[in-house]
Amino acid sequence: MILKSLFFLHLAKIFKTKGAALVIFAIIGCWPFLFHDPYSLRLFTLAGIQILLVLGYQLIFGHIGALSLAQGCFFGLGAYMAGILARQTGLDFTVIAVCAIVFPGLVAACIAIPVLRLETHYFALATLALSQMVLILGLEWQAVTGGANGLSGIIGLNFFGWPVSRGAPFAWLVWLAVGLGAWLVWLMTRGSHRHRLALIRETPLMASAMGLDRDKMRFWFFLASAGFAGLAGAFHVYSQTVVSPAVLHFDVLVTCLAMTVIGGQTRIAGAFLGGLLLLHLPEWFRFLEGWALFAYGLALLLVILLAPEGIFGLFECGWRRFWRSFFPEPEQFSDQPAPSVKAQNDPQRPAVSARAQATVPEKPILTVEHLCKNYGGVQALQDFALTLTPGEIVGLIGPNGSGKTTAINLLSGLEKADQGAIHVQGPDGGRNKPRIEMTKMAPFQRARLGLQRSFQTPEFPKSLTVKDCLTVTLQQAPSLSTITGDRSKPPETIDACLDSFQLRAYRDHLCHTLPLPLIRRLDLARALSVTPSLLLLDEPAAGLPAQDLPLLSFHLRRAADQGCAILIVEHGMAFLTAITDRLLCLDQGRLIAAGTVTEVLQSSPVQQAYFGRKISS
Amino acid sequence: MDAAQLLFNTLALGSAYALAALGFVLILNSVGTVNFAQGDLVVAGGYLSVTLLSVFSTLDGQSLLYTLFAPFPGILFLPIIMGIMGVLGALLSLVIYFPLRSRPVVTVFVSTIALSIILRSSFQNLFGGAPQAGPPLLDMDHWAYFSEIPPSQMDSQSFGVILVTGLLMTALHLLLTKSHLGKRLRAAAQDPAMARAIGIPVHKMFLLSFALATALAATAGLLLSNRYFVTPDEGAVLMLKAYIAVTIGGWGHLGGAVVGALLIASFEIIFGSVTSQPLAEIALYLFVLGLLFFRPQGLFGEALGRRA
Incomplete structure (x- = not known):
């Protein structure tokens, strides 16, 4: 009895969350049974x-x-590939389809390698130039493409040797491909993949800090998009029996863009809804005659302005609101009292960590030599040198504009150094490779070598909750190098992590709605939950309420005791002197002092830099 | 064709491209995104001048207005077109930019694509696909006794185009660098938050940028309309040329955009006269792809920093 009611509750939940999509799929599924005259088919x-x-x-x-x-260009390339192959060779459709998928994919790869890493506007220009070039080729290269007249008489589709006639069998073949395609897209974008994609799309810096390979993801998704377009082009040729330069025209892209934005940009059901609308648009807009394109443009503009998530987004939102009125959602979290830190924070803690006091000097985990960086004529950093050993907490101080953030950016890879070398201990505690140079590595590669950083104002995608963020982080952990080098050890669970950072109450909150101190705590939780061997912190205490500081020092101290080397850029001296083992001081891009906290604070160059003269202590 | 004529044609085509590209950069600098409808706004200027010409030619041949301006109708239309299109540009920005300014840059890009589709389809339906000729800047029938003035190899239209473009670019340069308003425009574009903090009405400045950019585009349309005719689909190519000119010259550089436009025009005319027009186009696109690969910051470096 209880089992049965649980089952129905579960069904109701699925229906509430996925029902909107199911309705769209059901309508599509019923369509051919309701209308089976040749025109509708x-x-x-x-x-x-x-x-x-x-x-x-x-x-x-x-x-x-x-x-x-x-996208229109890849559609056209697939169409021409299929048309030419079908006319010249009469191969089986399976072979032709593979060629029509692979050929645009190869062209996409050629264009992606140089320009996909560039900013949006350059990428748009490069793809536009490619489309224009292919259009001119299609019109002018008459020997192959048939010029403006195109190639006609493309009939006789064989699928695994079976002749597929036009009409219903061809429709089923197309929809078989649509089903497979939708399944493939679902596999690529479901669950935490969706969060990963949101990170890459909306907050690329955070994505690279988490160790996500943005370029690789962009590359393969671009290739896949070209493949889908090529297959669509091949089907188009068979449905029209001719291929003409019209398939390369810009209007193909315009229609596709309009459908994507109108249906919903990231939802599979949105694509289907776009298609469903397309079934009717020619009917509805028939009275418009020449103004059909105008209507597309207007619809596109209206949806951008009024429904950012597309019409499916609106539909889904309405659907959830409707069902919520029947099944009110339970309270999302209970506001349980947070575990106290005081118990964990030992007042008798020695000023210097246990590991740093060890008599046997450990191998350095990070070695930086002669690091230089210029911006125009300004020398932001000159001859910066640093060595960090496991378990050490080092503070980096200096007046504003002295090059502290530049140092952090060079170490984490957001900026490339002009000169110098950064070496880090190899993966798995340096078992196979004791030292790896990472001076020229991308940020995500450094993250994979066990380097984590925090941000002053961390940014997370709008759709991610605190739980989603940690899920992605922990799933990413096995690909990252850790302190112990033991990757078989399961990472912390999300709940343990939430508890230890006192974030349990915010588990289902959207990250970007949290106040800044909490977002920064989440950022720290993210960086520490993968047990990095090296942690860079950019002003972790600045702007934090005083009661948050003990939690911060507790976690930093705990990470250091486990063997993580930490570099902190900070202005708050009280916080720094309590936690660091030694200090470095920068002024105008040069290191002016290094040593224990008292040594550095007493040294005259440091006092000169901060106060303009030496002060008596 | 001898070298002087070639150079002259290049300059004429290049100046019209430059005007389109300048409008493109103005919007780019203030809003931070590509205006995909820039080419269609050029075409809109062209069709507006065609319409004005048909109105003008119905005027009484004896009327003062007609006798005064018949020798150079284009010059009469220039301020009218700039005024109408400037207002239109500001109004358009209220739809395609301001409601979207807190959304990702790509969204504004897509909304300008939507505007471009709307404009192009309107031209197609209102004016038909046939090419139409706009008003000449100087109507040579009325200049019979002066026909010796423009050197015989250089046709008067190209001469007028170069002259008007030169004047407008000088005016724009003076406006942006010397005048108080120009400095405010640039300040709002470079750092909106700081500009707002020191009391510059940033939104008004953006509105003005749109108006200025549209007026420049429409002028380009007027200048091109007599020599190259007006067709509804021309906008896509013009936008692409402006886009490329800005990329070559360095993203966000006003001067670079002009140089880029001249380079494209010379490339098209010189390369095109040696080989064929399609080949010249393909070569241009290959050059752009190569440039993006080896030197994406353009020839003169990017003026526009990454905006957080």
């Missing part, structure tokens, strides 16, 4: 082709957030 086929194109475009535009203007 043809519309159904065309919609399927369009959905394939849009599913691909969602990958690059929706999930990656790169404005590719070459």
Whole structure:
């Protein structure tokens, strides 16, 4: 009895969260049974082709957030590939489809390697230039493409040797491909993949700090989008029996972009809804005659202005609100009292950590030599040198503009050094490779070598909750090098992590709605939960309420005791002197003092830099 | 064609591209995104001048206005077109930019694509696909006794185009660097938050940038309309040329955009006269892809920093 009611509760929950999508799929599924006259069947086929194109475009535009203007071009390339192969060789459709998928993919790879890493506007220009170039080729290279007339008489589709006739069998073939495509997109974007994509799209710096390889993800998603477009192009050729330069025209992209934005940019059901609308748009807009494109443009503009998540987003929102009125959601969290830190914070703690006091000097985990960085004529950092051993907490101080943040950025890879070398202990505690040079490495590669950093104003994607953020972090952990080098050890659980950072109450809150001190605590939790061997902190205490400081020092001390080397840039001397083992002081890009806390604070260059003269203590 | 004529044609085409590209950079600097409809705004200027010409030619041949301006109708239309299109540009920005300014930059990019589609489809339906000729800057029928003045190899239209462009660019340069208003415009574009903090009405400045950019685009349309005719689909190519000019010249550089426009025009005309037009276009696109690969910051470096 209880089991049964639980089952129904579960069903109701699924229905509430996924029901909107299910309704769209159900309508699509019923369509061919309700309307099976040849005209409706043809519309159904065309919609399927369009959905394939849009599913691909969602990958690059929706999930990656790169404005590719070459989706129409890849559609055309697939169409020409299929048309030429079908006319010249009469191969089986399976072979032709593979060629039509691979060829645009190869072209996409050629263009992606130079420009995909660039900013949106350059990427858009490069893809636009490619489209124009291919359009000119399609028109002018008459020997191959048939010029403006195109190639006609493409009939006789064989699928694994079976002739597929036009009409219903062809429609089923198209929709088989749509189903497979949607399944593939679902696999690529479900669960925490969606969060990873949001990180890469909305907060690339945070993504790289977590060790996510943004370039690789962008590359493969771009290739996949080209493949989807190519297959759609191949189907298009068979449905039209001709291939003409019209498939390369900019309007193909315009329609695809409109469908993607109108349906919903990152939802599979959105692509289907876009296709469903396309089934009817030609009917509805028939009275418009030449103004159909105008209507597309207007609809596109209106949806951008009024429904950022697309029409499916609106539908889903309304659906949830409707069901919530029947099944009110339980309270999301209980405001339990946070565990006290005082018990953990031992007042008898020695000023210097146990590991740092050990008589046997440990191998350094980070060695920095002669690091230099210029901005124009300004020497932001000159001849910076640093050695960190495991378990050590080092403070980096200096007046404003002395190059502290530059040092952190050079170490974490956000900026590239002009000169100098940064070496880090190899993965797994340096077992196989004692030293690795990472001077020229990308930030995500440094993260994978066990380097974590915190941000002064951490940014998280709008759709991520605190729990999602830690889920992604912990899933990423096995690919990161850790202090112990023991990757088989399961990482901390999310709940343990939430508890130890007193974030349990905010588990289901959206990250970007939290106040800054909590976002920074989450950022620290994220960085420490993967047990890094090296941690860089950029002003961790600045702006924090006083009662948060003990928690911060407790976690830093605990990480250091486990063997993590920590470099802190900070202005708050009370906080620094209590926690650090030694200090470095920068002034105008040069190291002017290094040593124990008292040594540095007493040294005359330091006092000169801060106060303009030496003060008597 | 001898070298002088070639150079002259290049300059004429290049100046029109430069005007389109300047508007492109103005919007880019203030809003931080590409205006995909820039080319279609050029075409809108072209069609507006065609319409004005048809109105003008119905005027009484004896009327004062007609006798005064018949020798150079384009000059008469220039301020009218700049005024109308400037207001239109400001109004458009209220729809395609201001409601979206807190959203990602790509969103504004897409909304300008939507505007471009709307404009292009309107031209197609209102004016048809056939090319139409706009008003000449100088109507040579009325200059019979002066026909010796422009050197015979250089046609008067190109001469007028270069002259007007030169004047407008000088005026724009003076406006942006010397006048108080220009300094405020640049301040709002470079650092909106700081500009707002020192009391510059940033939104008004952005509105003005849109108005100025649209007026420049429309002027380019007027200048091109007589020599190259007006067609509804021309905007896409013009936008692409402006886009490329800005990329070559360095993202956000006003002067660089002008140099880039001249480079594209010379490339097209010189390369095109040696080989064929399609080949010249393909070569241009390959050059752009190469540039993006080896020197994405353009020839003169990016003026526009990454905006957080």
